[in-house]
Amino acid sequence: MNPAIRHVYVHFPYCLHRCGYCDFATTVARVIPRERYLQHILAELELRAQSLHFAPLETVFFGGGTPSLWGPAAIGAVLAWLNRRAGFAQDPEITLEANPGALESGDLAAYAAAGITRVSVGIQALQDSRLRALDRLHDAASAHQTLAQLGDLLASGRLKSANADLIFGVPGQTLLDLRADVAGILAYGLSHLSAYSLTVEAGTPLAAQVRRGQALRPDDDLQATMLDALPGLLAPFGLARYEVSNYARPGHASRHNLAYWTGRYYLAVGVGAHGFVPQPGALGLRYGNSRKHEAWQRALAQQQLSEDLRETIDAGQHQDERLLTGLRLTAGLDLAAFAVDLGDARRQALQLRAQPAIDRGDLWLHDEHLGVVPHALARLDSLIAELA
Ligand SMILES: C[S@@+](CC[C@H](N)C(=O)[O-])C[C@H]1O[C@@H](n2cnc3c(N)ncnc32)[C@H](O)[C@@H]1O
Numbered sequence: 001m002n003p004a005i006r007h008v009y010v011h012f013p014y015c016l017h018r019c020g021y022c023d024f025a026t027t028v029a030r031v032i033p034r035e036r037y038l039q040h041i042l043a044e045l046e047l048r049a050q051s052l053h054f055a056p057l058e059t060v061f062f063g064g065g066t067p068s069l070w071g072p073a074a075i076g077a078v079l080a081w082l083n084r085r086a087g088f089a090q091d092p093e094i095t096l097e098a099n100p101g102a103l104e105s106g107d108l109a110a111y112a113a114a115g116i117t118r119v120s121v122g123i124q125a126l127q128d129s130r131l132r133a134l135d136r137l138h139d140a141a142s143a144h145q146t147l148a149q150l151g152d153l154l155a156s157g158r159l160k161s162a163n164a165d166l167i168f169g170v171p172g173q174t175l176l177d178l179r180a181d182v183a184g185i186l187a188y189g190l191s192h193l194s195a196y197s198l199t200v201e202a203g204t205p206l207a208a209q210v211r212r213g214q215a216l217r218p219d220d221d222l223q224a225t226m227l228d229a230l231p232g233l234l235a236p237f238g239l240a241r242y243e244v245s246n247y248a249r250p251g252h253a254s255r256h257n258l259a260y261w262t263g264r265y266y267l268a269v270g271v272g273a274h275g276f277v278p279q280p281g282a283l284g285l286r287y288g289n290s291r292k293h294e295a296w297q298r299a300l301a302q303q304q305l306s307e308d309l310r311e312t313i314d315a316g317q318h319q320d321e322r323l324l325t326g327l328r329l330t331a332g333l334d335l336a337a338f339a340v341d342l343g344d345a346r347r348q349a350l351q352l353r354a355q356p357a358i359d360r361g362d363l364w365l366h367d368e369h370l371g372v373v374p375h376a377l378a379r380l381d382s383l384i385a386e387l388a
């Protein structure tokens with residue numbers, strides 16, 4: 001694989017409130033140490049960059065947590081560092097995750113002026129009762145305000161793309177509610193939608209409520225019905241599915257997420273961030289920074305890293321990861337790229353293992369791509385196990 005790094009993820013691990021369903025690496029802070037966190041991010045970039053080779057960057061993703069709480073100056077400082085050290089390719093995609101509401105989204109126009117080209121906003125729902133059930137801080141009115149701002153920034157060309165995250169399959173939600181959410185969001189001209197079924201993650205307040213009978217467990221059948229309905233609900237707005245949970249207008253698929261799903265290397269920095277970088281003598285190295293702020297900061301103060309995960313990835317493991325993410329893409333797994341990265345023998349062996357599922361009509365093979373037939377998406381995990 002080409003060892004040059006073209007993609008960077010920066011994690012911002014602070015939120016104003018922890019939503020009951022969320023198990024991401026994030027901390028609720030009354031006063032967010034914006035400047036101190038920036039200095040530690042720059043220190044980690046310096047340290048990790050010593051052993052990396054960069055190509056002009058194609059994508060940068062500021063994820064969280066709530067990175068729209070960091071401020072445009074900090075985002076601009078990280079981008080300036082990346083520009084000095086690696087430079088940017090023509091027309092880079094630089095995404096900022098934001099939460100709705102003036103308090104949490106900050107000044108989106110100032111973020112665009114600092115270099116952000118794409119905003120991904122966590123709308124989740126457009127009904128107050130469901131936002132409360134999801135334990136979100138924002139209400140429907142502030143969701144509409146932020147969407148209107150995004151619509152203006154897109155229309156004036158200050159942003160190139162905008163995404164909204166949506167959670168579906170919340171107990172009590174109907175198909176009509178989902179249709180209203182989709183139509184309400186896309187009325188503002190957004191180019192991308194990510195729709196995730198509500199998952200009860202172990203250890204979250206939601207999991208405890210479900211256990212105690214204070215909240216209902218999401219219904220698998222209803223979630224499957226909604227997943228099936230989404231392409232039809234989004235088609236009138238010009239968005240098509242390109243990954244199981246992601247829909248875009250032509251030319252607006254997330255290039256950063258596609259880099260993950262097609263097995264590219266990426267540098268990741270920040271508390272709890274996970275990266276995948278070249279490793280001499282192996283296919284790559286997957287690492288995960290400590291989720292503990294203190295440990296991560298203390299190590300950096302001594303020019304060291306504090307990691308919870310450090311795993312050398314061999315060709316077999318990388319093949320499994322490529323199947324896992326590639327088969328979720330509507331365009332399927334690119335077998336030519338697979339052979340370039342992992343060798344033609346592995347590609348031929350994979351095609352042989354895939355043949356029974358192709359014959360059954362669960363997988364398709366076309367134009368050097370291997371994909372899952374839509375009706376078999378619900379059985380994706382067992383199909384992947386059959387191919388691994
Ligand atoms: C970690 S959040 C970060 C973005 C931002 N802070 C927000 O909340 O919108 C990324 C997205 O993951 C999704 N997500 C997180 N936990 C989830 C869960 N348990 N079930 C379904 N979706 C979830 C939400 O749609 C959320 O927007």
Ligand code: SF4
Nearest residue numbers: 015018019022064065
């Ligand atoms: S705002 Fe986003 S990252 Fe923060 S707790 Fe809620 S879902 Fe998780």
